Amino acid sequence: MFSIDWAHFTPGSAALGGAMIGASAGAMALIGGKIAGISGIFGGALSEAMQGKRPLPWRLWFLGGLVCASFLWVLFRPVPGAHYGESWPLIAAGGLIVGFGTRLGSGCASGHGVCGLARFSPRSMAAVTTFIGMGMVTTFVMRHLLGGA
Amino acid sequence: MKTLAFLCGVIFGLGLLISGMTDPAKVIAFLDIAGAWDPSLILVMITAVLVALVPMQIAQRRDRTVIGEKIAFPITRGITGKLILGSAIFGVGWGMTGLCPGPSLASLAGLTWQEWLFFCSMVAGMVGFEVWQRASSTRAQRQGNPAVPTATPRKI
Numbered sequence: 332m333f334s335i336d337w338a339h340f341t342p343g344s345a346a347l348g349g350a351m352i353g354a355s356a357g358a359m360a361l362i363g364g365k366i367a368g369i370s371g372i373f374g375g376a377l378s379e380a381m382q383g384k385r386p387l388p389w390r391l392w393f394l395g396g397l398v399c400a401s402f403l404w405v406l407f408r409p410v411p412g413a414h415y416g417e418s419w420p421l422i423a424a425g426g427l428i429v430g431f432g433t434r435l436g437s438g439c440a441s442g443h444g445v446c447g448l449a450r451f452s453p454r455s456m457a458a459v460t461t462f463i464g465m466g467m468v469t470t471f472v473m474r475h476l477l478g479g480a
Numbered sequence: 481m482k483t484l485a486f487l488c489g490v491i492f493g494l495g496l497l498i499s500g501m502t503d504p505a506k507v508i509a510f511l512d513i514a515g516a517w518d519p520s521l522i523l524v525m526i527t528a529v530l531v532a533l534v535p536m537q538i539a540q541r542r543d544r545t546v547i548g549e550k551i552a553f554p555i556t557r558g559i560t561g562k563l564i565l566g567s568a569i570f571g572v573g574w575g576m577t578g579l580c581p582g583p584s585l586a587s588l589a590g591l592t593w594q595e596w597l598f599f600c601s602m603v604a605g606m607v608g609f610e611v612w613q614r615a616s617s618t619r620a621q622r623q624g625n626p627a628v629p630t631a632t633p634r635k636i
Contacts, residue, residue: 336516348499349524353531355492361535364551369582396489401589415594428573430605436566449536462571469575470511
């Protein structure tokens, strides 16, 4: 049955982290003129490289910043929760699907979920509803119908 | 521009790490509505949208930014089949692993095999998409379909 996991709900850090993500996206849009959607930035750079072109510098700098944040973080504490599954086929298949799906759908949680919704984009509203919905269905099937993985 | 992009990338990454969005268990706890539900993810998204709202709305109405960069947001109109199908596919992968592109990049320094396997598979999936997309448009061109454009760089 439906129950809220108050023990694990972290409203303070969720709000702080969310505000930082929003600030980054807002700044990229208003000052940089770009959409801070990770699948678009990363996928776009990949697409440019595959066409033999030099990826747009701003993309590489943004991605560089993202990865630097990661290394900066681990100097002080471990990456939050190393709760990864042990099934490599599941992880590999999931990765392939996420890579393909985010490109086909023109965005992911940051592009559609943050930037698109902040723009009041109907496309993004549809995208967000779809990927959250399918995410919930998939989790339900895997955890409650197939007995978890 | 480069400094802006780099700083924004750092802040974005730290935001993901602070909010716990790099933790697949936390993401899946949100997607698992039949289990013990952790609403953290939706709070992250809501706060992010609220903070980005005013800058995004202002930017949409301008041609250029204060530093002179051209503002060229995606202009695709309409809710297309590709959008829904792609989002659905992404949702399935997300539900399977609890990971998506941003958190994947932000957790690379954890150096676990799972993170890197996901990252490499994600790249492979994106490459696969590019290859598929080019093959489709080449095929359509050969069949003389004038409605299909050649693969053009994305307008982002």
